[in-house]
């Protein structure tokens with residue numbers, strides 16, 4: 418048994434982790450002076466790079482000006498300004514923002530909000546939630562119940578509300594054995610079928626990641642997938658929550674990932690990069706019409722939280738947006754993301770164990786297979802992605818792990834660097850991944 422010194426209940430109980438000492442730009446340094454390229458921005462969070470003075474100053478100034486202010490007692494400028502800034506960038510109609518600390522929290526609140534909107538519109542029988550298999554929405558009980566990754570649920574099933582799930586738009590391993598475009602997005606039509614079977618009068622919400630991130634490793638859905646989903650939701654009066662906790666805030670080369678598809682959800686959730694990873698900040702954004710439904714009926718969303726609408730976190734979020742704007746980093750992601758994708762495809766796709774390379778902007782997935790022809794995955798018990806991840810970490814490159822892509826088996830690495838990564842650094846990174854794959858599998 419591994420002895421774990423100290424008093425922290427750490428996230429990992431199977432390893433003693435290096436002590437971080439400094440993080441600047443796209444690099445993290447440990448206390449022994451070893452440098453790591455943060456090619457995943459932690460958990461796909463750090464977007465403007467580490468150690469941003471502008472964000473530090475904004476937080477400092479906000480604390481000295483007014484720090485904790487309870488959101489039912491005062492309004493605060495930084496929160497007002499952040500909401501206004503997000504509303505300008507968000508798809509039309511998404512106009513009202515409610516702030517929290519984590520992505521799971523934002524998703525749970527969104528699920529509650531959808532239910533309350535239905536009640537206030539006189540549709541009390543609508544309460545059930547549909548999610549997608551393999552999705553990830555967070556690990557608190559409500560978000561865990563919504564998600565479709567069963568490995569995270571196994572100890573907690575008796576505590577979880579049973580929700581409904583449909584297959585994900587995962588073309589590499591289509592649940593229907595079909596091929597795009599002749600499939601006619603069968604995976605989207607599965608929503609219609611599920612709603613019809615369950616009874617449209619009972620369904621409140623459909624929740625999905627706009628572009629799945631860690632769950633199926635940056636698998637970009639077919640063009641008409643989300644438009645079909647929106648049509649089905651509208652037809653059955655089911656409210657659509659798009660989870661952009663990972664793929665929002667410029668990560669895929671658009672401020673909001675749903676802009677790629679020209680769709681507008683009823684509720685959109687954000688987190689992770691919303692304050693560049695510097696402060697714990699998340700949010701939902703909702704259409705003005707739904708906001709008015711709540712305001713003009715019960716007059717209160719039955720929700721809250723001690724740290725909701727936190728002015729210091731909001732100041733960090735505002736500073737982050739200013740950086741992204743001033744340095745045109747979202748546009749940079751769009752352009753440089755293509756280069757990163759080309760490099761990954763060129764160097765990795767020829768490898769025997771790389772089944773697929775896919776993604777958008779600075780969110781790319783490398784799916785690892787045992788047999789490229791049959792797409793047979795490695796058994797989960799072999800912990801292939803963990804081994805690759807460790808080997809890359811040892812060399813000083815931080816990536817992100819994904820598993821369970823084919824049932825419980827299947828592995829992928831996600832590459833999602835901060836938006837400031839340079840061309841040379843992208844090349845170094847891809848070469849390091851290639852050599853690590855070759856060494857690991859030989």
Ligand SMILES: Cc1ncc(COP(=O)(O)O)c(C=O)c1O
Nearest residue numbers: 519520521553554555626662663
């Ligand atoms: C798409 C998505 N939604 C929600 C979450 C949960 O966010 P948090 O870990 O901040 O609760 C995550 C976290 O990885 C995520 O990727």
